Amino acid sequence: MAEKTTARGGGVWAAADLLTPMAIRVAATLRLADHIVAGTRTTEALAEAVRADRDVLGRLLDHLVSAGVLSSAGTAAYDVTDMGRYLCDGEPEGMRSVLDIEGAIGHAELSLVHLLHTVRTGEPAFQQQYGLAFWEDLSANDERAESFDAQMGARLAVHAPAVAGGYPWGRLRHLVDVGGGDGSMLITILRAHPDLRGTVVDLPGPVRRAGKAIAAAGFEHRADAVPGSFFDELPAGADGYLLSSILHNWNDEAAARIMRRCAEAASTTGSVFVVDYFNDQRQTEGDLRMLCYFGGRQHTPEQLGELAGSVGLEIVSIVPAGRMSIVELQASR
Known part of the structure; x- marks a missing residue:
């Protein structure tokens, strides 16, 4: 009888994983799903389209396949899965813009790494991450302000x-x-x-x-x-x-x-x-x-x-x- 396997740490590792969520956010920021749907499907072509390092982007794309966001379509070529289509612009729930690290909400999400500081002090993590309050940041950055209003x-x-x-x-x-x-x-x-x-x-x-x-x-x-x-x-x-x-x-x-x-x-x-x-x-x-x-x-x-x-x-x-x-x-x- 095959030995029964369980998720690492009883599932705690998967729940606490930071790598895959960040990989998906990077994909959203680079608009990889939109490029692939439009026909730019190889690592080399995608790297040129999004101005990324070819080797590193290829490794990211392979992990997105493992995560179920992309599927492999032959040698160094990719398709978008049903889940990955939610990273396309124009999807009803607007997930791409929410996850975009350069947008207002995606930018704010990066501050969550300072949750410990917030728990200990009661202070917002955003200010610990960026040195100013969320609303001050929007006032100082027109693109993020427009992103926030649009979202x-x-x-x-x-x-x-x-x-x-x-x-x-x-x-x-x-x-x-x-x-x-x-x-x-x-x-x-x-x-x-x-x-x-x-x-x-x-x-x-x-x-x-x-x-x-x-x-x-x-x-x-x-x-x-x-x-x-x-x-x-x-x-x-x-x-x-x-x-x-x-x-x-x-x-x-x-x-x-x-x-x-x-x-x-x-x-x-x-x-x-x-x-x-x-x-x-x-x-x-x-x-x-x-x-x-x-x-x-x-x-x-x-x-x-x-x-x-x-x-x-x-x-x-x-x-x-x-x-x-x-x-x-x-x-x-």
Whole structure:
């Protein structure tokens, strides 16, 4: 009888492996899958296309075959597997740009090697890796800033239809999307609720893109985009203030300041809406990433309730919206 074999360390080695994840991220950064699908399939041709060392690239390609990302197609030639196709630009989940080491999120992921520092000190790993905070890095690097805005816009666009249909937004007269980026979420909500008006508030760069998107959607008569920071005074008097995937990017002190600004603008008659991942299972991966990138937190409903209470708000409802949830908060009674 053949001896039964088990994974090394009972599977711990595979779970802790850093090499294969980095090999896949390098493949994403070099756009190897796109080149191969386009017909550049040999080591020599790929090395020329991506300006890489031929010998080392060949060794990387062979490991990607072992990892199931590529398949061998004869002598020093490669095809893309079903899994590897997710590394092509244009795939619905946008994994290539997420894994791209030179993009905003892939760049931030490299800081996870300093998780020990974060655990010991509570400080973000990003600052330990790069010497400045995540948001300072984006301010100093236009390409990474554009990458971040594009990735967040694409992610929100995926979730926006469920959010638009998950709450009766049409009951409101005016919704302000606070930190609304390029307007993807607000435009989807407006499209589903024709009597609603909307405003995007964000920094000047995203606001310019939101204004163009609003115009392209034909909603200039129902929506606008105004520059501003969610740490400053917000346009007052709207029925709703939306924070979509915002609070988890900040530590508790900053998140409370953001919510306080929304509460001030909403006063006693409006609502504050928080859209994020809230379910029965702790979002442990997301929580640690937010901590390492920003010093942030992926809140549970209970933690959000405590944060809201500190600024005079209370949760009045939580409704599912696809993978996300819409939490409505109002002034405490």
